[in-house]
Amino acid sequence: MNKKALVLNCFFLLVCLQINANNNYLRMETKLMKSSWDFLPEIPPSFKEKDSIAIEGRYNFDNFFIQGYFSELNLNLERSSEPKIVELDAEKKSITFGYIYNDDHTFSFSSSRQTASNQFFNCITFASTTLGSCNQANFNVSSTKPEYDQLNDNVIKISGFNSIKSLDYKKALKDSWLNSISFSFKRTKYNYDWMTPLEDITSPLFLNINLNGNSLGNILESGFNALPQRTPWYSNQLNFQVTQSFDLNKNLNLISELDIVAIDLKDYEEYQLKPETNLKLRVGLEREFKNINLLLFADYYKNNLIGFESITFNRRTESYFDKPYGELGLSLKVKF
Numbered sequence: 001m002n003k004k005a006l007v008l009n010c011f012f013l014l015v016c017l018q019i020n021a022n023n024n025y026l027r028m029e030t031k032l033m034k035s036s037w038d039f040l041p042e043i044p045p046s047f048k049e050k051d052s053i054a055i056e057g058r059y060n061f062d063n064f065f066i067q068g069y070f071s072e073l074n075l076n077l078e079r080s081s082e083p084k085i086v087e088l089d090a091e092k093k094s095i096t097f098g099y100i101y102n103d104d105h106t107f108s109f110s111s112s113r114q115t116a117s118n119q120f121f122n123c124i125t126f127a128s129t130t131l132g133s134c135n136q137a138n139f140n141v142s143s144t145k146p147e148y149d150q151l152n153d154n155v156i157k158i159s160g161f162n163s164i165k166s167l168d169y170k171k172a173l174k175d176s177w178l179n180s181i182s183f184s185f186k187r188t189k190y191n192y193d194w195m196t197p198l199e200d201i202t203s204p205l206f207l208n209i210n211l212n213g214n215s216l217g218n219i220l221e222s223g224f225n226a227l228p229q230r231t232p233w234y235s236n237q238l239n240f241q242v243t244q245s246f247d248l249n250k251n252l253n254l255i256s257e258l259d260i261v262a263i264d265l266k267d268y269e270e271y272q273l274k275p276e277t278n279l280k281l282r283v284g285l286e287r288e289f290k291n292i293n294l295l296l297f298a299d300y301y302k303n304n305l306i307g308f309e310s311i312t313f314n315r316r317t318e319s320y321f322d323k324p325y326g327e328l329g330l331s332l333k334v335k336f
């Protein structure tokens with residue numbers, strides 16, 4: 001779904017929510033990162049630009065509510081080895097069912113799915129050796145097998161999606177300097193796959209070819225181990241969040257949010273060491289109108305996006321996740 005279609009869906013959802021208006025809301029949020037912004041933390045050098053747009057709608061009835069969420073994410077990377085230009089495009093859909101007890105306690109369950117668009121590359125570098133059909137290839141590879149017709153002139157296709165189940169509890173704090181505290185437990189299932197004719201190179205005649213001082217067999221083994229894991233793996237994640245706001249004047253607030261996550265990966269065959277925790281800090285200015293809240297904010301992540309955008313993490317990308325990350329965002333919330 002493109003951004004124009006996303007805005008149209010937002011309009012129709014807005015109309016639906018107005019039919020039975022009672023503490024309902026529609027929220028639209030966009031976030032952006034550019035590597036040229038000097039005020040951001042020192043992000044991974046390959047990260048050049050990221051943008052995302054999200055829509056969230058909530059409908060309340062008595063003490064229950066249902067909440068829908070949709071987002072699009074686009075991350076652009078520029079690398080020194082093939083593939084030098086990488087784009088990650090992913091969609092996320094989520095539905096949440098919740099119950100509010102005594103106005104202060106919120107219990108909810110959500111189910112989400114995030115799917116990445118297929119990635120095709122005409123060359124890939126394994127152990128400093130480039131394989132494929134590009135001009136820079138040290139070893140040219142192609143196949144006439146029908147199963148590889150979908151690759152066209154590319155040497156590899158990578159696909160992936162994940163599914164997330166979450167249990168959440170939120171406590172509103174009325175007589176405290178904090179606004180709320182939240183706890184949640186998330187279980188994520190990761191599914192990745194890839195196809196390449198490189199796997200069909202099994203003849204000792206080819207596997208023993210010397211390329212850049214290394215045998216093709218060793219190069220392929222090293223490269224396959226660095227690709228996303230094909231067998232499913234899981235993560236159990238604990239989240240803790242506190243929120244706070246300060247009144248600057250009648251309709252202007254300074255807001256802050258702190259998220260701490262602890263992650264335990266199951267059945268994951270790691271290629272390098274990966275972080276088991278992450279921290280996200282949000283600060284922003286919120287302007288309140290009659291039924292509209294406008295928020296300009298900045299997000300800082302201690303260990304990149306691990307624990308927050310799960311589709312970005314796999315064996316191929318895990319080396320980026322011990323580095324900080326930051327982005328700016330704008331959120332518009334309409335209440336009914």
